[in-house]
Amino acid sequence: MKILGKSILADAGGLRIISLDIFAPEIALKVKAGQFVVLIPTAKGERIPLTVVNSDKQSGKISLVFQETGLTTRILGAMEPGDVLYALAGPLGQPTRISNFGKVILVGGGVGIAEIYPVACAMREAGNNLTVILGAKNKNFLILASEIKAIAQDYYCLTDDGSSGEQGLTTDKLNALLSKGKYDLVYAVGPIPMMREAARITRDFSVNTVVSLNALMVDATGMCGCCRVTVAGGVKFSCIDGPEFPANDIDWDELEKRNSMYLDKEKHICKLKNVS
Ligand SMILES: Cc1cc2nc3c(=O)[nH]c(=O)nc-3n(C[C@H](O)[C@H](O)[C@H](O)COP(=O)(O)OP(=O)(O)OC[C@H]3O[C@@H](n4cnc5c(N)ncnc54)[C@H](O)[C@@H]3O)c2cc1C
Ligand code: FES
Secondary structure, X not given: OEEEEEEEEEEEOOEEEEEEEEEOHHHHHHOOOOOEEEEEOOOOOOOEEEEEEEEEOOOOEEEEEEEOOOHHHHHHHOOOOOOEOOEEEEEEOOOOOOOOOOEEEEEEEOOXXXXXXXXXXXXXHOOOEEEEEEEEOOHHHOOOHHHHHHHOOEEEEEEOOOOOOEEOOXXXXXXXXXXXXXXXXXXXXXXXXXXXXXXXXXXXXXXXXEEEOOOOOOOOOOOOOOOEEEEOOEEEEHHHHOOEEEHXXXXXXXXXXXHOOOHHHHHHHHHHOOOO
C-alpha cells in the first residue's frame, strides 16, 4: 500500500488531477477493466472509491487518477511517494462486459477520461473499432489524451473554451456521430448531466449504452445501502451490482438527488478542517 510514484496531470485554477502508482500486488493480480478500489489515505480521511486506471501484475503496481474535490481527495493529493495508505480494499464492483461488439463509442468527460482508459484498452484488445470522444473544461484538464488517441480508430476532443480540439460538448459530438453512422455500443463516464444526456441521445438511436455511476458509497461491499440506485424499476447497489448499468434503465432524477444529499455537510467539514 506504499505510494511508488506521483504525477500531477492537471493543475489550474486551484483544481488538480493527480495520478498515483501504488504497490498493491494482490489487487494488481486480479483487477479487471471497470473495477475500483476503496481507500482511506490517512487516519483522518474517509473511505473513497477510485477506479483502477492501470495495473501491472509483474511489478504489483496499480494506478489511480483522481481529482481533488473535497477533504479526502485533498488529503490523498498531499501524500508523496514513500507514504503508505492507511487502508486499501479491492478490486471491487463488477468488471466491464468486454466482447467484440463491433463499433464502439467511448465518451469520457473530466476525470471520467481516466475511467474510460482501461475500458478502451480492453475493448480494443477484444477487436472492437473504437471511436473516442473526450471532453474537458479546457486543455489543461484534457488528461491521458495521447494514450487514448493511440488506441482509438477515431478520436474527437472537445473543450468548453475551444482551447483544445473543438469547442462544445461531448454529447453534441455523440449526437452528430450517431446521426451519420451506425454504432453497436456507447460507453460513457463523466459528470451525471453528461451521462444522462448521453442516455437521452442514444435512446433516440436505439443504441445499447452503458454508464459507470459515481453513486455515493460508504462500505462498498453491499452492506450499508448508501449507493442504491433504481435500475429498470428495481433497487441495485452500485458497489456490488455496478458501478456500470444500462443508461436507459436508470432513474436519473433519484441519482441526482442522492448524490447532492451531503453537499452542505461536505462544504461544512472542509471549512472546519480548513480545506478549501
Ligand atoms: C465506483 C466509483 C469510482 C470512482 N472513480 C473515481 C476516479 O477514478 N477518479 C476520481 O477522481 N473520482 C472517482 N470517483 C469519485 C470519488 O470517489 C469522489 O470524488 C470522492 O469520494 C470525493 O471525496 P472527497 O472527500 O474528496 O470529497 P467530498 O467533499 O466528500 O465530496 C466532493 C464531491 O464528491 C462526491 N462524493 C463524496 N463522497 C463520495 C463517495 N464516497 N462516492 C462517490 N462520490 C462521492 C460528493 O457528492 C461531492 O460532489 C469514483 C466514484 C465511484 C462511486
Ligand atoms: S456502498 Fe454500501 S451498499 Fe454500496
